[in-house]
Amino acid sequence: MGHxxxxxxxxxxxxxxxxxxxxxxLGVYSEIQDAETSADELKNYKGIILSGGPQSVYxxxxxxxxxxxxxxxxxxxxxxxxxxxxxHLLGGKVVPGKTKEYGxxxxxxxQPVSIFKKMPPSIKAWMSxxxxxxxxxxxxxxxxxxxxxxxxxxxxxxxxxxxxxxxPEVTHTEHGMTIFDQFLAICKVARDWSIEQFIAEEIEQIKxxxxxxxxxxLVSGGVDSSVCFALLEKALGKxxxxxxxxxxxxxxxxxxxxxxQYLAEAGFENLHVVDKREExxxxxxxxxxxxxxxxxxxxxxxxxxxxxxxxLELNPDEWIMGQGTIYPDTIETGGTKHASKIKTHHNRVxxxxxxxxxGRVIEPIAQLYKDEVRExxxxxxxxxxxxxxxxxxxxxxxxxxxxxxxxxxxxxxxNSDYHILPIKSVGVQGDFRTYRHPALLTASAGEDxxxxxxxxVNSNPDINRAVTLVGGNFEGELSKVSLKKCSVTPERxxxxxxxxxxxxxxxxxMDLYNKVWQFPVVLASLSFNGTGEESVILRPIExxxxxxxxxxxxxxxxxxxxxxxxxxxxxxxxxxxDVTNKPPGTIEWE
Numbered sequence: 001m002g003h004x005x006x007x008x009x010x011x012x013x014x015x016x017x018x019x020x021x022x023x024x025x026l027g028v029y030s031e032i033q034d035a036e037t038s039a040d041e042l043k044n045y046k047g048i049i050l051s052g053g054p055q056s057v058y059x060x061x062x063x064x065x066x067x068x069x070x071x072x073x074x075x076x077x078x079x080x081x082x083x084x085x086x087x088h089l090l091g092g093k094v095v096p097g098k099t100k101e102y103g104x105x106x107x108x109x110x111q112p113v114s115i116f117k118k119m120p121p122s123i124k125a126w127m128s129x130x131x132x133x134x135x136x137x138x139x140x141x142x143x144x145x146x147x148x149x150x151x152x153x154x155x156x157x158x159x160x161x162x163x164x165x166x167x168p169e170v171t172h173t174e175h176g177m178t179i180f181d182q183f184l185a186i187c188k189v190a191r192d193w194s195i196e197q198f199i200a201e202e203i204e205q206i207k208x209x210x211x212x213x214x215x216x217x218l219v220s221g222g223v224d225s226s227v228c229f230a231l232l233e234k235a236l237g238k239x240x241x242x243x244x245x246x247x248x249x250x251x252x253x254x255x256x257x258x259x260x261q262y263l264a265e266a267g268f269e270n271l272h273v274v275d276k277r278e279e280x281x282x283x284x285x286x287x288x289x290x291x292x293x294x295x296x297x298x299x300x301x302x303x304x305x306x307x308x309x310x311x312l313e314l315n316p317d318e319w320i321m322g323q324g325t326i327y328p329d330t331i332e333t334g335g336t337k338h339a340s341k342i343k344t345h346h347n348r349v350x351x352x353x354x355x356x357x358x359g360r361v362i363e364p365i366a367q368l369y370k371d372e373v374r375e376x377x378x379x380x381x382x383x384x385x386x387x388x389x390x391x392x393x394x395x396x397x398x399x400x401x402x403x404x405x406x407x408x409x410x411x412x413x414x415n416s417d418y419h420i421l422p423i424k425s426v427g428v429q430g431d432f433r434t435y436r437h438p439a440l441l442t443a444s445a446g447e448d449x450x451x452x453x454x455x456x457v458n459s460n461p462d463i464n465r466a467v468t469l470v471g472g473n474f475e476g477e478l479s480k481v482s483l484k485k486c487s488v489t490p491e492r493x494x495x496x497x498x499x500x501x502x503x504x505x506x507x508x509x510m511d512l513y514n515k516v517w518q519f520p521v522v523l524a525s526l527s528f529n530g531t532g533e534e535s536v537i538l539r540p541i542e543x544x545x546x547x548x549x550x551x552x553x554x555x556x557x558x559x560x561x562x563x564x565x566x567x568x569x570x571x572x573x574x575x576x577x578d579v580t581n582k583p584p585g586t587i588e589w590e
Contacts, residue, residue: 003029004190006047011035011063011081013052014583019079019169021369022180023049027191039068047075047187050082052167056096056131057081057088064089075160075186077115083163084131087154090161092137096130104172104454107152111143114155115162115182123174125152125166128583132165160186171543172550172581195375199231202364206235209320209362216314217322218305219243219271221251221259222392226266227377228324228365234380235364238270241322242312246304248297249277249490250396252504253497266383276304280398284488288403290426290435290590293488297395316360325363326373390518397496399590401488402524408483417442418456420463422483423524425589427457427464434584436464440478440576449579450551457584465578465585467537471563472574474529484533486525492534495571496523499536502565506558516552517543522578522589532573536566539578541587549582 006023010016010032023030033042035053042048048069055062067089069076078086084094107125109116125146133151136142140163144153154163162183168176184191215232219225232241247256260273283296309319365373370391377387393399408422418439427434439460441452453466469478486492500521507513522537538559540552563575578585 003192004046005044006030006049006184006187006189007037007042007045008032008049008051009035009037009065009082011051011053011055011085013054013079013081015079015167015169016051016053018369019049019051021372022169022177023184024193024372026177026181026184027193028184028189029193035063035065037066039066039072042066042069043072045074046189047077047183048072049183050076050078050085052080052082052128055081057084057094058131070159070161075183076162077183078161078163079169080128080165080167083154083165084133086161086163087133087137087140090137090140092133092140093135094131095134096132105146105148105166107144107146107166109144109153111141113143114157114186115179116143116153117182119175119178124172125168126170126173127166133163195372195379198368198372199234199376199379202231203235206232206362206364210236210240214240214242214314214319215322215362216242216244216305216309216319217324218301219245219259220324220392220394221245221255221262222324222394223370223377223387223389224326224365224373224391225324226386227373227380227382228322228363229271230266230377230380230382231364232322232362241270242314243271244305244308245271245273246301247273247275247277248280248300248396248398249493250280250297250398250488252392252397253501262386266386274304274308276300279304281488281490281493284398286487288405288487290399293398293403293590294395297398301394321361323361323363325366326368326370388514390513390516393588397493397500397523398488399588400520400522401492401496402522402589403487404483404485404525406483407485410481412478412481414477414479417452418466419478419481421467421481421526423526425465425585427583427585434464437462438465438467438578438580439463441466441468441579442478450581453551453579454581454584457580465580467576467578467580470538470559470575470577471567472528472531473567473570473572474531474574476529478528480529482527482530484525484527492523495534495569496521496536498569499523499566499572503538503562506562506565510555510558510561512554512558515554516540517549518587519552520588527573529573532571534572535574535576536572537576537578537589538562539587539589541582543582543587549587551579551581 006028008020020030020032088094104124105127106122108122109119112119132149136154139156140154142151143155146152149165152165168179217229219229229243245259256273280300283300287293374387402423412419418441420437420439424435425438439456449468456466457463503521518541520539524535526535527533540554541549542552543549566572566575
């Protein structure tokens with residue numbers, strides 16, 4: 001591409017590609033390069049951004065950049081690990097922090113200049129770090145601080161070097177885009193990138209890669225695969241793109257038929273639905289490990305694709321596999337060199353990865369985030385309601401039905417601020433994957449549940465998310481919680497489909513559907529006070545790009561209405577509400 005560019009050096013942080021997304025939103029084309037890329041290869045970029053990462057800069061095997069980049073004469077912005085690395089390489093001192101910061105902190109801006117120009121005296125900033133800069137390198141001065149981190153922002157005004165301990169790329173950091181905007185102004189880079197240009201350039205790339213072949217694409221009905229389908233059709237024409245929707249029995253209530261109808265109305269005529277419900281549920285029977293479930297689902301998707309290709313007599317020399325993979329899917333799988341794996345995405349199981357390595361898979365929107373995919377869908381003429389559907393995971397309800405290979409019963413203390421629940425969920429803390437317990441906050445924890453959740457997670461190494469009680473099929477105070485052995489079964493799928501449908505219908509009825517970005521509904525085999533066998537967990541999310549998220553705040557009338565409707569099913573013991581931000585809790589529980 002002939003654009004003026006800014007480069008992001010990737011040290012493995014979960015937000016590395018989110019930085020590139022932010023830069024692109026400001027009209028500047030950005031690229032991701034490995035941390036160790038030589039200064040000679042970077043000399044033509046207008047600016048360099050050093051990403052966060054999961055390691056400590058003083059560890060011997062931690063990733064380092066070429067020190068010669070600091071002699072290139074271009075502005076450099078270091079974020080979190082990148083901020084610490086800049087100081088480490090230029091003579092500053094980085095040490096383990098006395099207090100680890102995860103979540104929002106108040107940043108006091110000491111000097112409203114340069115990248116902090118026209119900023120208010122204080123802002124809320126998103127932190128995710130354990131180490132801290134104790135002594136700045138020569139030439140750097142302090143420009144912002146928090147209560148627990150003195151050198152939260154440093155700058156060398158002569159060389160245009162900047163270091164931020166917080167994450168401006170995360171939406172919860174106030175004025176984060178202003179910081180990037182000011183940095184790009186200092187870089188003196190042209191604002192010449194847009195989604196329209198992406199469409200034109202990507203269509204050319206698709207034609208070049210596909211040549212005279214055709215594309216076989218699995219279409220889930222979600223935003224990503226639908227937009228991918230539309231882009232491929234625009235590039236190659238309807239006859240050369242075959243869409244297959246696999247009904248794996250883990251979709252939402254009546255979703256398979258809705259998907260087919262929705263896409264048909266949008267002009268996707270070459271879409272075919274295949275019923276594989278029995279096959280998927282049989283394969284998942286007795287399986288409890290989240291990673292194993294994801295792998296089983298991903299491998300079966302691939303097998304179905306192969307079986308259908310064979311049934312249709314598709315010559316592999318004439319066809320190539322298409323996927324609607326986007327950035328967060330590859331990042332959370334540990335898809336970059338130094339990234340810590342959060343979870344395996346179904347588009348990244350071994351068989352698919354092998355095909356990708358052989359050049360037999362095309363992923364035309366893999367450079368985009370969800371917000372960019374939606375903008376792309378609008379530009380391609382897809383219906384607004386389709387483009388703005390809530391995201392739904394490829395493995396479907398398979399990763400929203402929590403399973404257990406053991407039975408437990410625990411007495412709950414009556415005077416405690418929280419109870420640790422005997423189940424586990426996936427989280428992300430300091431760029432690392434965690435698999436820890438959720439905690440049930442009690443009334444004594446206070447009214448600010450979001451703050452209580454952050455404090456609890458940061459202070460207790462056994463916990464990575466927190467929930468509150470919305471309603472239950474029991475009377476009196478909580479005294480006991482039980483967990484039973486369970487896996488994915490047709491009955492449990494049906495229970496969750498009904499609860500999920502209640503949530504979706506109520507969101508539409510109360511005109512709240514567009515107030516949340518996503519609303520996972522989770523099933524866990526938790527019984528409180530000996531009632532029911534299952535509990536339903538509500539997970540309303542506010543986000544733009546899935547890399548960070550906040551627990552959405554909806555009116556209590558909504559939760560009350562949903563809870564009462566769900567609890568009509570006597571198999572349900574309780575309805576819980578997840579109040580955890582991401583980080584430290586991932587959007588999905590598995």
